[in-house]
Amino acid sequence: MKEILLFLLFCHVVSPVKHSLMILITESSGVKNIPDFVYVALLDEVLIGYFDNIREIPEAPPGWAQKELNKDQQGLKWYTQVLLLIQYEYKAEIDILMKQLNQTEGVHILQSMNGCEWDDETGEVNGFIQYGYDGEDFITFDQKTLTWIAQKPEAVITKHTRDRDRPKNEMFNNLLTQRCPEFLKSYLNYGKSSLLRTDLPSVSLLQRNSSSPVSCFATGFYPDRAEIFWRKDGEELHEYVELGEILPNHDGSFQMSVKLDLSSVTPEDWRRYECVFHLSGVKDDIITKLDKAVIKTNYVPPSEFPAGPVIGGVVGLLLLAVCITGVFIWRRRNNGFRPANSSDSSSPETS
Incomplete structure (x- = not known):
């Protein structure tokens, strides 16, 4: 269910013929000073949505996408809870992988890329779900067999575990072939004035x-x-x-x-x-x-470079800087540092 809700968050389209939606999720372990969980929604490789575990607020670029996201505050809270649940799921996934691979420390990164492409002329739909681990392909979903393909020996255990969950794999297939293109078509109508425009450079x-x-x-x-x-x-x-x-x-x-x-x-x-x-x-x-x-070009030959006026201007700026510095030193010695309008007793700084 959580995977279906994922596509409800930011689903939009841009290209005149083939439309694509891609969701990128990254869960990291051992990386300092950056979010552990990052969710990015891309429309034809253009950012349309963002979420991380530090801000914990779904965001969209200014424009129609942001308007649609903020239209329903109750819905926005619901989306936030959905993404938090997905975050916990990815945290559990990376913990399981680290244990399977006997990794007790160090930096490790689990990534997924899922979404669909829809051709509005032929009606053809192509879905994809791929996982990567530590920068290498790890496992891929095969829609024809509703099974998983291990991209490396370390992924075989994960493959067998996922293959046994047939109902979930059928849900994935429905998500990619039915729900994803349905949402693309719906949101295309919302943002068509922006998404289907053509601007020459x-x-x-x-x-x-x-x-x-x-x-x-x-x-x-x-x-x-x-x-x-x-x-x-x-x-x-x-x-x-x-x-x-x-x-x-x-x-x-x-x-x-x-x-x-x-x-x-x-x-x-x-x-x-x-x-x-x-x-x-x-x-x-x-x-x-x-x-x-x-x-x-901004190139000026040395023979045409106005050395005199430029040097004079630089000297003038230096003298101005010295004068300003002197004024501040004088004010601090005689009156102490005061913000602008310090004589106004109602200002926050002097109240």
Whole structure:
């Protein structure tokens, strides 16, 4: 039952065709200064929900997901209790594993990844439940046989234990094939104005200095299903390029970049190169020609560096700092340290 309730907490969707929900749970032992239990809900690899055993409050990013989570305070308390029960279950699991493996001390980590993918065109559903232990694959659920596959010899005991619990394995299968996609479809309707939007990026050419690679930088796009690459004479380049990862921005959009090494390219050949950005679901690509005139840089040649004004400004700031320090020393010697508006007897500091 607890596993079914797990999907009720944060179930949302984003991609225009295939929607995915992934729940990541981590239980650790012997790790100091971080939560022992961490729950993370991801929607197409984007964070949509979080819980840990220190705060003990389910959280969601600002926006519709947070609104849905906080809509029912009684429900929020119930979700919290569900996650606390799951936390105790994972604590028991890692204790059992440590005993089976004769591990009495040290750092040990149990992780699980479970969820489903649903294609809204074909209706195909794929579910998954996987466990890892100490950074290695440990055991996986097989939906076809409703049994568990040991990924390493140490997992055989756990496999036999789980295989014997047929009712629970049938519940897992129903969870992955029925309940998970049902909740995805329901919450898709709640967040469709945000989840199904398409935002094109701004694309810029950046370069540190004249000998550095030129970076084609795209930021502000949504969703994160995008490609960016350099091409020459209409053909995609694979040499002398360095592709960066897709990274999230603070506003929920994404950014990515690809660098091109021009050390062996003559100035006459620059016009043969262009950067191409493609966003899934959008017909027209954003094409940026390689042009020195549009490259942005913060590099200033030494010959053009305004040494006099800058040095004068630095000296001025230092003198200002000395003056301010002197004023504070004087105030402390004559009046003692007082906060702003200290003459107001009603302030908390002076009452």
